Amino acid sequence: MKDIAQDIVPYRPEEPQPLLRQIPAGKAYPVEALGPLKEVVQAVQNKTQAPIEIAAQSALSIASLATQAFGDVEWQGGVTPCSLFMLTIAKSGERKSSCDKLLIEQVRVHERDGLSSYAELNLRHTTELKIWEKQHDKLLVSALSAKPAEKQAAEAKLETYPPAPLAPIAPHRIVAEPTFEGLVKLFKIGQPSLGLFTDEGGSFIGGYAMSKDNMLKTCSELSKLWDGSPISWSRSGDGTTTMYGRRLASHIMLQPVAARPVLANPLVVNQGFLARFLICEPKSAIGTRTRREYRPESDLEIAKFGKKLQALLEQEPPLKANTRQELEPRKLTLTPEAKELLLDYAEATELGQKDGGVYADVTPFASKSAEQALRIAGVLTLWESLDADRISAETMARGIDLAEYYLHEAKRLVDYALVSDKTTRAEAVRTWLLNKWAKPEVLPSDVVQHGPNALRDTKLAIEALTVLEEHGWLIRVAPDELVRGARRKLAYRLADGARLLKRNS
Template identity: 50%
Template sequence: MNAPTNTPVTPIPFNAEGPQPLLREIPKGEPYPVEALGPLREAVEAVADITQAPVGLAAQSALSVASLAVQGLADVETLGGDAPCSLFCLTIAESGERKSTCDRLLMKGVRDFEAEQETEYREEYEAFEVAHKIWTEKRKRLISEAAGAKREKATAAEADLRAMGPEPRPPLFPKLTAMDPTFEGLMKLYGIGRPALGLFSDEAGGFIGGHAMNSDNRLKTMAGLSNLWNGEPIDRTRAGDGAKTYRGRRLAAHLMVQPIAAAPLLSDPEARGQGFLARFLMTEPPSAIGTRLRRDHAPHSRSKVEAFRNCALDILAMDLPTDAHPQELTPKRLTLSPAARELLFRFHDAVEASQGRGGEFETVRAYASKSVEQAARIAGVFALWADPLADLITPENMAHGISLSQFYLGEAKRLSDAGAITADTAKAEELRLWLVEKWTHSEIMPREIVQFGPNPLRESKAARAALAVLEKHGWLTRLPEGVEVRGATRKEAYQIVRPQHVL
């Protein structure tokens, strides 16, 4: 055994690593599979051409409008039973991405239909008021006669009462969409209007941050909207209104929201745990801002958008399938062709395997478990948009539905992973970006954050919590008490660490 040597050990110099990232980098999303949009592709490409917006924005609007138009006509067969052809879409995009312009172009058929129906509604309502007044007065007279007359006349009055028939019903309120209602407001619209409606908003931050989704109402709203997505009856019991059951209702949805407003929803454990978010086809398309330098668009693009508008009008004008009650849908059944069913089974098996331990979608099982049904729903929308009288899902419909469902599942994983952060970390990241991008000084004091900083940090407690996170991760260094900053001694101040390569 050799004796130990006394060779000195050369110390390894310490090199500071610099600030550490608060969030892991969000991977870039896959390109939108526009080739899988089937009968919607031409309209989507035309709107993207006209607006120079990301194609994903136009695709979300087209899908949701098509779903709104066809959802009342049929339910689609899935591997787990029949499901509505209703789609919920969530689009995340910054202000200036032209999401409102895309939506306005593709919603034109819906808005024109509402305007036409409103004119008819006013005329029909005037006739209803006259008929209802006559019916009411006649009923009062017959009740009075039946109550005060002798038996023979009373019996005749009772017979006339029975022969009057049911009370005249008002025409259905023509509004197809609601922007930011409470769930009770949506139910009231179902009570007076059409059985197939849409929840559409190009500024859905008001809905997400409003009364319907506050701490008192969030669970109720999410549960109610989830039941509508499922196509289940909705029971409502309220003082003054009594108990009501809304059967045969359908709801499509498209919520367009800025990232800062979407973050609380994506990180909400109740929204994730309840499976509410998993019902949405969500995407955050890559920004096109700074690249929109072309001055014109293809000559045929306007005609493609007009064709989409005309198709929406034609489908919306069709009679909805109802039985005795005009507000309770009895949709027909879209069945899967054998080849379409085989494609869906293969997709099911692949998604099921990916949810296992270590699988690609282990962390987003709620989304993955619904992706097979989402594929069937999308296929149903395509089939009915191309032919409202269709009763069969073709292999082409299903292949397109599967391709889109795969894309949205990938987006759900990407955005869900990014959303799985605490509120404190999100605020700290917002402060970090503000400090390195907008604050021009080398030092910062808590009161300056409260006075000038991002809105969520305009109170001392929130500002100090964010400061603590940034100090821990090396983005701030606390200066000694009494240090002079901007001409005065300071009790608490921080040096901002700005690496040459900002993470």
């Protein structure tokens, strides 16, 4: 007779379902599309062994800073600036700063050289202004106290007195971690073309400018700068400041932990601010950088880039007549072939935004992708020659290849980051239960009193516990069961599979 025990299948608890999925791998970076920047990007990558995407982000953003003052590109019956906003997401240790430092060094040198003469000019201006104020006050007193027969002549002297001497223009080209007020102040006293560059993007994103009270204002005003719109800023006591003809390029570097909440923030995404950035998160190179030497030619390419950058920084930008700081970039047009390529790409990205389309979940990014392609093509054109007046089909194709890569990156990263806040909080409770909670049952009050700091609210605690129940991590205790000597309105215990994981962890 067959032994019945042989047919008994041992009980094995079902494993709970994961809450968070792995982020999918991105596409290969289209290095060939960088055109005149390709060689220096490969040189920086060769020297630092950083992901090539990081080197490309640095090169494009710095090239944009150097060229944005000189040309706008024709777009939809008007023009759009050649300003690029870049956002690089990478862990600490990926050598983000190393890439930027190699390429931005000449900007720093240019600033340092300018600051020494700026200090002297400022001192001279202070003296000249005091003399002017003294003379002006003297004429004012004379006009106010003049006898009727002499009043007209005294007032004429006051009216024809030269205006106050203008302060020298500050030589700064780069701003790091500003408030928008700080950025406006620098635009007011300094160069009309600036760059917002920071390798500590978490400080900017988590700072005053992007605080809960200031986020909408900062996003709105920075978006206007990307668009090339005038800067208009009002402060009590200072009146309204309006500045025309300003340009801003940007490269913000963020660690993944700081980037996820930004990518998932509806205000930042849907308002269109984030869609103005070319975003990438490259595959980590940490643990693979074992090469001890780099090609000597890399130093030559980086030096060549620096020399060209210096020449562009020293070039006087086109200014509107009778102004000192209002840029008037000339218009770059497209060849007929380049225009056809751009229109085809714009149509493809538009169709991809319809319901069920490949870009339906990232419409802010898709709707700006053709314009991004045009801006990139403008930067590459001007980097090759400031005298260029047209964008070729070849360069337009490069811009499209790069813009398409960044659109795919945005879709990949935003889709992943759109894990709801609810799921993120549930994951924090799950980790806490497995690693720190010792009792067999858990109540909402346990989470509120002892759980993660973000869950010190009963409603949020119940929400997180419900998500864990739905994913098989918890089982709800029946209302008639005793939990710690009392019947509870709502209580849970770890499911068998979760208890097994807890024992083995």
